[in-house]
Amino acid sequence: MKHRLDWSAYETAGQGDAYAGIPATGGDFAKAVAVCIGDKQCQRKPKGVMCPSFRATDDVAHSPGERVKVLKAALNGELGDDAFADPRLASAMELCVGCKGCKRECANQVDMAAIKIEYQAQRNARSGVSLRDLLVATLPDQLQHRRFVRSLIRWRNRAPWLAQLGERFFGISAKRKLPEPAAAAFSFPSGSNPLQLPLVRGSAEPAPPLTRGGWEGLSSPETNDKSLILFVDTFAMHFDPEIAHAAHQVLTAAGYNVSILQALADDDEPERALCCGRTYLSLGQVDAARHEAQRMHRALRPALEAGIPIVGLEPSCILSLRDDHLKLGLGEAAIALSKQVYLFEEFIAREHDRKRFTLEFKPLPQGKTLVHGHCHQKAVGAMKSLRKVLRLIPEFEFEFIEASCCGMAGSFGVEAEHADISMRMAELDLLPALRAEPDATILANGFSCRHQIREGAARQSHHVALLLRDALKEPTSC
Numbered sequence: 001m002k003h004r005l006d007w008s009a010y011e012t013a014g015q016g017d018a019y020a021g022i023p024a025t026g027g028d029f030a031k032a033v034a035v036c037i038g039d040k041q042c043q044r045k046p047k048g049v050m051c052p053s054f055r056a057t058d059d060v061a062h063s064p065g066e067r068v069k070v071l072k073a074a075l076n077g078e079l080g081d082d083a084f085a086d087p088r089l090a091s092a093m094e095l096c097v098g099c100k101g102c103k104r105e106c107a108n109q110v111d112m113a114a115i116k117i118e119y120q121a122q123r124n125a126r127s128g129v130s131l132r133d134l135l136v137a138t139l140p141d142q143l144q145h146r147r148f149v150r151s152l153i154r155w156r157n158r159a160p161w162l163a164q165l166g167e168r169f170f171g172i173s174a175k176r177k178l179p180e181p182a183a184a185a186f187s188f189p190s191g192s193n194p195l196q197l198p199l200v201r202g203s204a205e206p207a208p209p210l211t212r213g214g215w216e217g218l219s220s221p222e223t224n225d226k227s228l229i230l231f232v233d234t235f236a237m238h239f240d241p242e243i244a245h246a247a248h249q250v251l252t253a254a255g256y257n258v259s260i261l262q263a264l265a266d267d268d269e270p271e272r273a274l275c276c277g278r279t280y281l282s283l284g285q286v287d288a289a290r291h292e293a294q295r296m297h298r299a300l301r302p303a304l305e306a307g308i309p310i311v312g313l314e315p316s317c318i319l320s321l322r323d324d325h326l327k328l329g330l331g332e333a334a335i336a337l338s339k340q341v342y343l344f345e346e347f348i349a350r351e352h353d354r355k356r357f358t359l360e361f362k363p364l365p366q367g368k369t370l371v372h373g374h375c376h377q378k379a380v381g382a383m384k385s386l387r388k389v390l391r392l393i394p395e396f397e398f399e400f401i402e403a404s405c406c407g408m409a410g411s412f413g414v415e416a417e418h419a420d421i422s423m424r425m426a427e428l429d430l431l432p433a434l435r436a437e438p439d440a441t442i443l444a445n446g447f448s449c450r451h452q453i454r455e456g457a458a459r460q461s462h463h464v465a466l467l468l469r470d471a472l473k474e475p476t477s478c
C-alpha cells in the first residue's frame with residue numbers, strides 16, 4: 001500500500017506488544033490503526049467531544065473502535081483485494097466528521113481524523129475525486145478568481161429551484177443554506193506595518209538552516225520584539241473579513257507590529273492568497289494540500305527563522321498547520337511552523353502570562369455569552385486560552401457549552417446524504433443549550449460552527465476577535 005500521508009511517527013507503535021494486533025498490510029498506517037486497545041470507552045456517552053457520530057446514531061458501528069475493527073479487517077485482506085473500494089469500509093468511515101475527539105479522549109489517542117484522510121485519499125486514488133469534493137476543496141480558489149461564485153452562492157440560497165439543481169447534480173443539500181461570502185474580500189488594513197512586509201513578501205533568497213526554536217529566541221528583555229504575522233485564512237479572507245480586521249485592530253492596539261501573510265513575489269501564483277490547504281486535506285486531496293503547505297512554508301521561512309510567531313483565527317486551519325501538516329512529509333519546515341503557530345486567543349493568553357500583553361479592556365454592554373468551542377480547539381486543549389482571554393474583559397459573564405462537534409464539520413453538514421445526521425449532532429447538546437438561553441450572545445470561533453448555529457438556531461455568533469475589538473477602550477481605525 002502506498003501511503004498518501006506520512007505515518008512514520010507510528011514506526012515503533014505496538015513494537016514488542018503481542019496483543020497489538022497489527023494488521024498484515026499497511027505498514028506504519030496499520031500501526032496507527034492498531035493503537036486502539038478495544039476498551040470501548042468510545043461507545044459510552046460521557047460528556048466531552050468523542051464521538052459525535054456514535055452519539056447521534058446510538059449505533060456502535062459508528063464509533064471509533066468499530067471503525068478500527070473494519071479497518072483492521074481491510075488491512076488483513078478480509079474485505080477482498082481492493083478493500084479501500086469496499087462498501088463495508090465506506091460505511092464504517094462515512095460518518096466520521098474528523099473532529100479529533102478520539103485523538104484527545106480515547107485511551108490510546110486513536111487519530112481517526114487522520115486515518116479518515118488516508119482512507120479518503122486511497123479511495124480518491126481508485127475512483128477519482130467527486131465533483132462535489134472538487135468544488136468544495138477548490139472554493140478558496142474559486143472565490144478569489146471567479147467573482148460570479150459569490151453571486152451564485154447568494155442566488156442559490158434564495159432560489160429553491162437552483163438549490164434543487166445543486167442537490168441533483170452536485171449532492172449539495174437543498175435543505176441547507178450555504179455560507180455566503182462577504183460583499184468584498186479582506187483588504188489590507190491601512191495600519192499594517194509596511195516595514196514588516198518584506199519579511200514575508202521579500203525575496204526567496206536561500207536562507208541558512210533553521211537555528212532558533214521559535215518565539216523564545218526573541219522574547220528576552222534585550223530584544224523585546226513585538227512583531228507577529230497574522231495569517232488571514234480562506235474563511236476570514238472571503239466570508240468574515242471583519243474578524244481579520246478586528247484581530248488586526250486588537251493586536252495593533254496592544255503594541256504589536258502586525259504583518260499580514262502574503263504569497264512570495266516569486267511564487268508560482270503570487271496573487272493567489274496563501275492557504276493552509278484544509279479544504280483539500282479534509283477531503284483526502286493530499287497532494288493539493290501538500291502544495292498549499294509548501295507555498296506557506298516558503299513564504300514563512302524568514303519568519304520561522306527569526307522566531308516570529310504566526311497568529312491565526314480559524315481553529316481548523318491553525319490546528320491543521322500544527323497537527324495535520326506533520327503528516328504531509330514536509331520535514332523541518334512543518335515542524336518549525338507547528339511550534340510557532342498560535343490561535344489568536346492562545347497568543348494573547350501566552351503573551352499576557354508573560355506580561356507582554358498589557359492592553360486593558362472596557363466592559364461590554366451585553367449580558368451573558370454562551371461559548372461554543374470548535375472541536376479542534378477542544379481536541380488540543382485550546383479552550384483554556386479562550387477562557388483566560390475572556391477574563392480580560394471586565395465583568396464579562398460567560399459560560400462554556402459542553403458539546404461535541406456541531407455537526408457541520410467542513411462540508412459534511414451541507415452534503416445531501418448527511419444534512420439530517422449533521423443536524424442530529426447539533427441537537428445532541430449545542431442547540432438545546434442555545435435554546436435554553438434565547439437572549440444570550442453566542443461566541444463561536446469556528447467558521448463551520450457559526451454556520452451550523454445560523455442554520456440550526458437562526459442566531460448569529462461571533463469570533464472572540466470581534467468581542468475584544470468591541471471591548472477596546474480607545475477605538476482604533478484600520
Ligand code: SF4
Binds near residue numbers: 035036065106109
Ligand atoms: S478507539 Fe479508543 S476508546 Fe475506542 S475502543 Fe479503541 S482505544 Fe478504546
Ligand code: SF4
Binds near residue numbers: 052064102
Ligand atoms: S474523529 Fe470524531 S467523529 Fe471521527 S471517530 Fe474520532 S471522535 Fe468519532
